[in-house]
Amino acid sequence: MFTRRPSIVQSNDEKEDVYAPEDSEAHLNVVKGGNKEKKRKRNLKDSGEVVEAFNVFKNSKSLKTEHATSSKVDDNARQRNQLEKLIEQDFIFRKKHGIHISGHNVPSPLRSFEELKLRYGCKSYLWHNLLDLKFKNPTPIQRQAIPILLSGRECFACAPTGSGKTLAFLLPMLMKIKRGAKDGVKGLILCPTRELAAQITRECKKLVKGKKFYIKLMTKELCRNGDFETLKCDILISTPLRIHFAVSKRKLDLSR
Numbered sequence: 001m002f003t004r005r006p007s008i009v010q011s012n013d014e015k016e017d018v019y020a021p022e023d024s025e026a027h028l029n030v031v032k033g034g035n036k037e038k039k040r041k042r043n044l045k046d047s048g049e050v051v052e053a054f055n056v057f058k059n060s061k062s063l064k065t066e067h068a069t070s071s072k073v074d075d076n077a078r079q080r081n082q083l084e085k086l087i088e089q090d091f092i093f094r095k096k097h098g099i100h101i102s103g104h105n106v107p108s109p110l111r112s113f114e115e116l117k118l119r120y121g122c123k124s125y126l127w128h129n130l131l132d133l134k135f136k137n138p139t140p141i142q143r144q145a146i147p148i149l150l151s152g153r154e155c156f157a158c159a160p161t162g163s164g165k166t167l168a169f170l171l172p173m174l175m176k177i178k179r180g181a182k183d184g185v186k187g188l189i190l191c192p193t194r195e196l197a198a199q200i201t202r203e204c205k206k207l208v209k210g211k212k213f214y215i216k217l218m219t220k221e222l223c224r225n226g227d228f229e230t231l232k233c234d235i236l237i238s239t240p241l242r243i244h245f246a247v248s249k250r251k252l253d254l255s256r
Ligand SMILES: Nc1ncnc2c1ncn2[C@@H]1O[C@H](COP(=O)(O)OP(=O)(O)OP(=O)(O)O)[C@@H](O)[C@H]1O
Pocket: 134, 135, 136, 137, 138, 139, 142, 159, 160, 161, 162, 163, 164, 165, 166, 167
């Protein structure tokens, strides 16, 4: 009986001749030819060359690589789709809240204060203080400025009076600063007027209620006689001239 030679796997009409009857001349030729062919392949194998007939088989390794490549391509396409969807949603959301932005890859605006916890791991005391202040939703300036500042980027923001700008920069500052560490002033807020400095100090103290966060307003007294070496101060709020005075008199070191 004849068995199929490996080369028959190829869809080649010529190879079907192998099924000739056993007693025919053709059969003998085929047998002879088959032996020669076998010998040729053995020689090829010995010489290290690849036997042509076996190239049609795919080994499991190449199949795996192919599968991995195609799934990677799928993943990339899915990620690109998701990103495009997110960019579109952010665009619609900003338009709804009258937020105008410029710059590359601006982080998504906050949909709610809950996102502070979910996206940025906001500390629970800050979260509870926000709830105590009865702030239900972020204002437009807060929605966009907070994620930008939390992502470590610089932000130049502009919004009308009373729109919540103070919280927009205080919250990221409080979330990032490690309170209580004894290495000098960690946050500095410069205000154009003393009244504004006092107002920001009040807002800041409301937010850190119940925590040992040292918030200091640079008063005339503190500026002239304060000993900043021993003073516990996490965030210092001041007008530019008072800061300049304290630094020039070497009372305050802002180099750390
Ligand atoms: N998300 C919020 N929801 C409700 N009230 C808020 C919110 N954020 C801030 N406020 C309150 O709105 C008031 C005005 O906020 P804020 O003083 O921060 O505004 P501002 O834009 O800094 O104003 P100004 O330009 O006068 O400095 C404050 O009493 C503040 O507590």
